[in-house]
Amino acid sequence: MPKLDLSTVPVKTGSIYPEPYATMMQGRSSLRLGDAGGLTQYGVNLVTLQPGALSSLRHWHLNEDEFVMVTEGECWLVEDQGETLMRVGDCAAFPANSGNGHHFINRSASAARFLVVGTKAKAEVATYSDVDMMVRIEGGKALFTYKDGTEWKGPR
Amino acid sequence: MPKLDLSTVPVKTGSIYPEPYATMMQGRSSLRLGDAGGLTQYGVNLVTLQPGALSSLRHWHLNEDEFVMVTEGECWLVEDQGETLMRVGDCAAFPANSGNGHHFINRSASAARFLVVGTKAKAEVATYSDVDMMVRIEGGKALFTYKDGTEWKGPR
Numbered sequence: 001m002p003k004l005d006l007s008t009v010p011v012k013t014g015s016i017y018p019e020p021y022a023t024m025m026q027g028r029s030s031l032r033l034g035d036a037g038g039l040t041q042y043g044v045n046l047v048t049l050q051p052g053a054l055s056s057l058r059h060w061h062l063n064e065d066e067f068v069m070v071t072e073g074e075c076w077l078v079e080d081q082g083e084t085l086m087r088v089g090d091c092a093a094f095p096a097n098s099g100n101g102h103h104f105i106n107r108s109a110s111a112a113r114f115l116v117v118g119t120k121a122k123a124e125v126a127t128y129s130d131v132d133m134m135v136r137i138e139g140g141k142a143l144f145t146y147k148d149g150t151e152w153k154g155p156r
Numbered sequence: 157m158p159k160l161d162l163s164t165v166p167v168k169t170g171s172i173y174p175e176p177y178a179t180m181m182q183g184r185s186s187l188r189l190g191d192a193g194g195l196t197q198y199g200v201n202l203v204t205l206q207p208g209a210l211s212s213l214r215h216w217h218l219n220e221d222e223f224v225m226v227t228e229g230e231c232w233l234v235e236d237q238g239e240t241l242m243r244v245g246d247c248a249a250f251p252a253n254s255g256n257g258h259h260f261i262n263r264s265a266s267a268a269r270f271l272v273v274g275t276k277a278k279a280e281v282a283t284y285s286d287v288d289m290m291v292r293i294e295g296g297k298a299l300f301t302y303k304d305g306t307e308w309k310g311p312r
Contacts, residue, residue: 002248002258003233003240037249039221041275042198044249065197067190069271071227071245077159084159089227092158093193093200102158115225117273119197 002037006046009036016142017057018152021131027053027106034117042119049075049106049113058101058129063121066094068104073112075104080129086114101129132156158193162202165192172298173213174308177287183209183262190273198275205231205262205269214257214285219277222250224260229268231260236285242270257285288312 012032015025027050034044047055058078068077069091077084077092079102086092086104094102096119106112123138133152136143144152168188171181183206190200203211214234224233225247233240233248235258242248242260250258252275262268279294289308292299300308 001237001240002235002250002256003242004247004249006245006247033247034221034223034249037223037247038251039223039249040251041221042223042273044223044247044273046247065190065195067193067195067198067200067273069225069227071225079158081157084157086159089162091160091162091189091193091200091202093160093190093195094158095194095196100158115271117198117200117223 004033004037006031006033009033016135018144018154020155021057021133024054025056027051028055033115040120042117045116045118046071047114047116048111049073049104050111051106051109053106055104055114055116057131057133058103059126060094060098060101060129061096061118062125062127063096064119064124065096065117066119067117068092068094068114070112070114073106073110074108075106075112075114078103078105101127160189160193162187162189165189172291174300174310176311177213177289180210181212183207184211189271196276198273201272201274202227203270203272204267205229205260206267207262207265209262211260211270211272213287213289214259215282216250216254216257216285217252217274218281218283219252220275220280221252221273222275223273224248224250224270226268226270229262229266230264231262231268231270234259234261257283 009031015022031046165187171178187202283290
């Protein structure tokens with residue numbers, strides 16, 4: 001049955017970030033809808049941000065296109081040029097290798113939800129705009145480094 | 157600005173299908189949101205079905221994963237196993253090469269809308285479940301054939 005039963009999709013919480021950044025992602029959870037439906041070429045996640053929650057550290061992808069549509073509540077899109085309010089039905093596109101980091105913040109008093117699509121590249125690099133960190137993801141493993149390529153050992 | 161201004165995205169109507177199938181797609185229109193946002197790895201279209209409209213002929217993709225979320229109104233998902241009502245927030249996933257054709261029909265009295273994501277494979281074949289036709293799409297060109305591979309010259 002192609003229609004997904006969202007009530008049976010596991011709610012994913014937590015973060016692959018090292019501390020102190022993982023703790024900053026509290027209040028965020030997601031349903032991996034694409035995986036639940038057997039898709040392999042891109043991920044489709046339905047992300048819930050509780051009041052005050054962040055979607056991620058502000059970042060940009062080297063190889064993967066990203067697309068977002070807000071489906072419930074409202075949140076702020078933050079990127080190099082500033083902040084933009086996103087309401088239900090609003091969409092944003094983030095082409096690969098833009099160099100313009102983005103994330104979403106829920107500054108409202110209610111939960112916000114958005115659908116996010118991201119290509120599943122064989123190898124991916126995400127670069128974090130506001131901290132000295134980047135990550136290479138390949139074969140299911142994530143290697144965090146400073147932006148000079150050396151091993152990440154804590155904020156600096 | 158990553159946020160898309162949907163009011164400036166061209167409304168696409170019409171169909172690449174040969175007649176009589178193109179005419180059957182009346183009442184369908186779409187906004188190519190991924191293209192508008194500069195994405196190249198997958199398409200993201202916001203499709204509107206007026207009352208009575210079809211999303212497409214019932215079809216399945218050889219190489220491309222497809223994902224749908226209903227964002228307004230309601231429509232029926234039709235596939236080999238029958239029909240399923242899809243309401244706002246309902247999602248469906250169609251992995252590549254499933255062999256199980258699908259389309260959506262709006263049987264309500266109001267417009268229905270859904271967001272649809274599809275990978276942009278270099279070459280793609282779509283096979284139509286209910287008619288003797290398939291299409292190969294490559295380099296922006298579409299070649300319609302019967303299912304035996306010979307040139308399509310009309311319904312048979």
